Amino acid sequence: MYTPPLHIAIMENSKIIFEGLQAIICHSSLDCCVNRVETLEKLTEMIEHTPIDILIANPMQFVNREKEIKKLRRAYPTLAIAGIDFGIINHQPMLTDLSFTLYDSPEHILHSLMKLQEKSRSTEQEKEEDDNLTPREIEVLTGLVNGMINKEIAQQLHISIHTVVRHRKNITLKTGIRSQSGLTIYAISKKIVSIEDIDP
Amino acid sequence: MYQTPKTKIRSAMKMAWLIDTNPSLLLMLQHFNIDFRVSDLTVGQLCGKYDISENLFVSIANLYNGFDTKGHQPFTRKDLLQVIDFLQSSHDYYRSDKYPQISAYIRQLQEHHPVREMKLLEKFFNEYFAEVLEHLDYEDSIAFPYFITLLNNGKAEEKGKRYSSKEYGRHHTDIELKLQDLKNLLLKHIDIEDRLDLRRKLLFALYELEFDLYIHSLIEENILIPSGALIEKE
Known part of the structure; x- marks a missing residue:
């Protein structure tokens, strides 16, 4: 089964600490990409379009923002958070899943990250595992490329409009294609519809 | 375009060295109408030579290097007029350089692979291009003249069609999404x-276009629109 690389974001103002962590992570055998985010706002912005698996954060960034962190966690249940323990702030179990100090060995830090990876992945397992469309999604797609609107598709398949919308969302997630004309090309190249079926 | 590590550009840095670390800056120079023979000039000296504000040049150059403009920079009216020149020049680049190039690659691919998907892909691209042209024309004929009048101290005239920043934003999202579709179709579906060479050229051109369009919308959304709003308030 294919697993995409782990996406790690580091929220830490010190360049020395960021670069150090990045070096440890990138030189390890972890299959991942590392991004730096400067503020909680930037993180929220980023997570909207790029899913993040693990956040490594300086807990100073969380001070007085507990509510926002909790909200973030609810919105993205697969996000795992590791805190950098500077010995200043008490470990807040609600906000971080685990923490490590800057004096821990690289092996220890990587081990912690791998544990978080397991957590993040096990929550994700519940989701679909491959990018193939389900028979239902194929039916919805066929309706779409034939120029039907959501309501018509819902009537034809005897499902609610809400369900059609959900299928459409999954189709886009799986194929990476949003526009109707793009989906048409997709459907033809996958032989879901033939070119003759489509109204000119 | 893959570029790491990133350099935060400052006015005392040598331009030639900066180009060496990120060749995309050549495109920025072209949009500013600055010659590539930058000799041994620093960013500051180059700006002096071409009468471009250092603040503006450094902000835009840093966008190309992957740094967002931090907060609001105080841009002058003269700066903003230069921003409009810059944006207009990038429109020329899309219209008469990048899109014809991409279109030619797709045509060549289609000639080698007269399969239906390729015909549809060509149609998809042509329709997309038509949409982009419409947006560029909208900016050139409505948005930019609106800003230019505003910046030249005039009141924005009440013409038939008015500029709206909402409409502006919607166009951008659309343009970006379809480009993404095109890449995904080529990479995944x-x-x-064969024709790896041609397909690589096509994909590369799409990435170059995507990158410049991204910077283009950052400039509009982070520099032009907020500064324009401030001037409107004056």
Whole structure:
């Protein structure tokens, strides 16, 4: 089964600490990409379009923002958070899943990250595992490329409009294609519809 | 474009060295109408030579290097007029350089692979291009003249069609999404064999276009629109 690389974001103002962590992570055998985010706002912005698996954060960034962190966690249940323990702030179990100090060995830090990876992945397992469309999604797609609107598709398949919308969302997630004309090309190249079926 | 590590550009840095670390800056120079023979000039000296504000040049150059403009920079009216020149020049680049190039690659691919998908892909691109042209024309004929009048101290005239920043934003999202579709179709879905060279050129051109369009919308959204709003308030 294919697993995409782990996406790690580091929220830490010190360049020395960021670069150090990045070096440890990138030189390890972890299959991942590392991004730096400067503020909680930037993180929220980023997570909207790029899913993040693990956040490594300086807990100073969380001070007085507990509510926002909790909200973030609810919105993205697969996000795992590791805190950098500077010995200043008490470990807040609600906000971080685990923490490590800057004096821990690289092996220890990587081990912690791998544990978080397991957590993040096990929550994700519940989701679909491959990018193939389900028979239902194929039916919805066929309706779409034939120029039907959501309501018509819902009537034809005897499902609610809400369900059609959900299928459409999954189709886009799986194929990476949003526009109707793009989906048409997709459907033809996958032989879901033939070119003759489509109204000119 | 893959570029790491990133350099935060400052006015005392040598331009030639900066180009060496990120060649995309050449495109920025072209949009500013600055010659590539930058000799041994620093960013500051180059700006002096071409009468471009250092603040503006450094902000835009840093966008190309992957740094967002931090907060609001105080841009002058003269700066903003230069921003409009810059944006207009990038429109020329899309219209008469990048899109014809991409279109030619797709045509060549289609000639080698007269499969239906390729025909549809060509149609998809042509329709997309028509939409982009419409947006560029909208900016050139409505948005930019609106800003230019505003910046030249005039009141924005009440013409038939008015500029709206909302409409502006919607166009951008659309343009970006379809480009993404095109890349995904080529990378994940359409079966084409051989012609790796041609397909690499096509994909590369799409990435170059995507990158410049991204910077283009950052400049509009982070520099032009907020500064324009401030001037409107004056």
